[in-house]
Amino acid sequence: MSARDRILAKLRANAPQSPLPVPTSQLDAHYAARKRQESTLDRLARFRTGIESFHADVHVTLEESWPELLARLCAEKGVSSLLYGAATPAGERLDAAAFAAGGTTLRPWAGQVEDIKADLFHKVDAGFTQARGAIAETGTLILWPSPAEPRTLSLVPPIHFVLLDAATIHPTFFDALRAENWAGGLPTNALLISGPSKTADIQQTLAYGAHGPKELIVLVTTREGATQ
Amino acid sequence: MNAPTPHTVHAAQGKPAAGQPIAFVSAEALRERVHAAVNDDHLRSSFRGAMDFLMAKRAAQFPDESELVSLRSLSEAIRQYSLSKLPDLLEQLEANLTRNGVHVHWAETPDEANAIMLDIARRHQAKLIVKGKSMVSEEIEFNHAMEAAGIGALESDMGEYIVQLAGEKPSHIIMPAIHKTKEQIATLFAEKVPGVDYTDNVDALIQIGRQVLREKFEQAEIGLSGVNFAVAETGTLCLVENEGNGRMCTTVPKVHIAITGIEKVVEKLEHVAPLYSILTRSATGQAVSTYFNLISGPRKADEKDGPQEVHLVLLDNGRSQAYADEQLRKTLQCIRCGACMNHCPVYTRIGGHAYGTTYPGPIGKIVSPHMMGLEQTHLLPTLSTLCGACGEVCPVKIPIPELLVRLRGEAQSAPHANPAMVGQGAGYKPLVSFAWRMWARIYAQPGAYKAFSWLASRFRVFSPSRQSGWTVARTPLKPAPKRLRDMVRERH
Ligand code: SF4
Numbered sequence: 001m002s003a004r005d006r007i008l009a010k011l012r013a014n015a016p017q018s019p020l021p022v023p024t025s026q027l028d029a030h031y032a033a034r035k036r037q038e039s040t041l042d043r044l045a046r047f048r049t050g051i052e053s054f055h056a057d058v059h060v061t062l063e064e065s066w067p068e069l070l071a072r073l074c075a076e077k078g079v080s081s082l083l084y085g086a087a088t089p090a091g092e093r094l095d096a097a098a099f100a101a102g103g104t105t106l107r108p109w110a111g112q113v114e115d116i117k118a119d120l121f122h123k124v125d126a127g128f129t130q131a132r133g134a135i136a137e138t139g140t141l142i143l144w145p146s147p148a149e150p151r152t153l154s155l156v157p158p159i160h161f162v163l164l165d166a167a168t169i170h171p172t173f174f175d176a177l178r179a180e181n182w183a184g185g186l187p188t189n190a191l192l193i194s195g196p197s198k199t200a201d202i203q204q205t206l207a208y209g210a211h212g213p214k215e216l217i218v219l220v221t222t223r224e225g226a227t228q
Numbered sequence: 229m230n231a232p233t234p235h236t237v238h239a240a241q242g243k244p245a246a247g248q249p250i251a252f253v254s255a256e257a258l259r260e261r262v263h264a265a266v267n268d269d270h271l272r273s274s275f276r277g278a279m280d281f282l283m284a285k286r287a288a289q290f291p292d293e294s295e296l297v298s299l300r301s302l303s304e305a306i307r308q309y310s311l312s313k314l315p316d317l318l319e320q321l322e323a324n325l326t327r328n329g330v331h332v333h334w335a336e337t338p339d340e341a342n343a344i345m346l347d348i349a350r351r352h353q354a355k356l357i358v359k360g361k362s363m364v365s366e367e368i369e370f371n372h373a374m375e376a377a378g379i380g381a382l383e384s385d386m387g388e389y390i391v392q393l394a395g396e397k398p399s400h401i402i403m404p405a406i407h408k409t410k411e412q413i414a415t416l417f418a419e420k421v422p423g424v425d426y427t428d429n430v431d432a433l434i435q436i437g438r439q440v441l442r443e444k445f446e447q448a449e450i451g452l453s454g455v456n457f458a459v460a461e462t463g464t465l466c467l468v469e470n471e472g473n474g475r476m477c478t479t480v481p482k483v484h485i486a487i488t489g490i491e492k493v494v495e496k497l498e499h500v501a502p503l504y505s506i507l508t509r510s511a512t513g514q515a516v517s518t519y520f521n522l523i524s525g526p527r528k529a530d531e532k533d534g535p536q537e538v539h540l541v542l543l544d545n546g547r548s549q550a551y552a553d554e555q556l557r558k559t560l561q562c563i564r565c566g567a568c569m570n571h572c573p574v575y576t577r578i579g580g581h582a583y584g585t586t587y588p589g590p591i592g593k594i595v596s597p598h599m600m601g602l603e604q605t606h607l608l609p610t611l612s613t614l615c616g617a618c619g620e621v622c623p624v625k626i627p628i629p630e631l632l633v634r635l636r637g638e639a640q641s642a643p644h645a646n647p648a649m650v651g652q653g654a655g656y657k658p659l660v661s662f663a664w665r666m667w668a669r670i671y672a673q674p675g676a677y678k679a680f681s682w683l684a685s686r687f688r689v690f691s692p693s694r695q696s697g698w699t700v701a702r703t704p705l706k707p708a709p710k711r712l713r714d715m716v717r718e719r720h
Pocket of ligand 1: 284342406561562563565566567568569591621622624625626628642
């Protein structure tokens, strides 16, 4: 008998005759009792308060003007090389000339990670990705990396720029995964991100930039723009 | 302190630890360790401060009592439901992970688990394994097993890295280096990290760690991680972390190995939402962790990064024993938040190393006996005041005090056939047991009690001046010169 069969046999021999009832109704009741009536802007405000408390920068802008804002932020931060996925709707809107004016070279991701690993670790200053959505309750971004936007884009470069559409902010994590039926099909790696990388492992003193990005900058687009 | 060290330990860059031995210690050594820890003022004040801080942070995360009540009972229900279907869920998890391209392995013992991982490492000719935080890998002494085979295993969680550099073990399951001050870490870095000068600036220290470890993430062939929740319906491994080292270990090297206890499985993805919420809040008082990874498979053909191979090792190591008994099964509800240790008056005073086990504090006292047997651990459940704080804060409502009483009973009762635990009766002493039985008999019979108390008060001068543990810190017990019944009689 293999270890697998022995373990399963031991568990089966002692498992309860009938499993406990599924806790779905309790789950629904818990979240239903805490539902809020709120507008997109209220939700954005809650998201913003949350993620800013985790040391992220948030810029609210209009759908048409975020590429310009991104180029300006890169120039301000002295980003000399910005890595991004070119084959995405957002990636297609980045204009090399606008970035070059601020001293930033746009670098579309090309090839496998093995081909660009050394540059990724040592030469790229910032990565740009899009968020699939966000969570208002905790100030959390939802990222689903894809072939067009690999996982390491949001992990290795010291600055991470993220584009978020305010209309995709969900009240809670539970609401997000229910509303979008995540269980029906997840990517190889999905991520919730709340702020830049941090640690409090030395004498409970909070320090940012432990292993991942040192800065997290969120560009939120709304139809109303920065009206709040 | 002269406690025995069963294993010789070689950390990646460290010598065997000075002071507290870092592998498991015997029951006798445990008494000495506790004694030494209680008398270490520095250790007591640093743990006290750290635990007060964590308790306050947790409390601040639950301003709404009704939400906490509801979330705790929901989390308990989810954990109990999952355990009630454990064998089925494990099979479902295995099937879905396999469908996703993940290799699933099963191990009954630490040795089996290490052999599985060593085999994977050898197949890939790995020289370096970078590790995210994993208490299960501590449980099986993974680093030593790899190093014995000539493979480096480097901890990449800052706290774990510090502890490994010092040749020690974690003293807390969430904050491994909580026992160290920044000055001690500064000295350690200056001594052990080439080219580093002394600095006790925390930001600078973290940047030193970042630099060293980034290089290793880039070089390592294999990344190892733990698992916080394994989702059966989707075949997904969830990982909770703040630093990004978990992401590095599971994303950059070409092979990712995850290891977890068999109890960590839940049925549905939506079951993870409340558990994750109560985990981070109970653990460090954070509303949420910086990163939450949901890993459902290796790099696909059209993807540009991520590991090319993902493995999961499912470890038993005594868990199926806990599972067999309805009361002890509750031990497996644990989501490893560490809140019970933060609130434990004993842990706060002796720190994590004194226990001499991988998992210290209240959770360690209920889980270690299953992993190591009661012969070695029968004193552990006595390291409790039974004040109930651990049970009160546990986010999944494990009745820890009740389990401690049960384990004390298992350790002290006369050995019998079909015990619920390996090592049952390890603390059983026939003479002591006889004395208590006599005591019970005398107290149950008024005539015998009368005669006994008369004799005791008459011959009180013969009561011994040294009374085992009692007189270590107290004056000896002596029967009163007059019995209560005599005093009452004199009054009337
Ligand atoms: S026993 Fe409860 S409080 Fe302790 S670590 Fe486990 S879940 Fe947390």
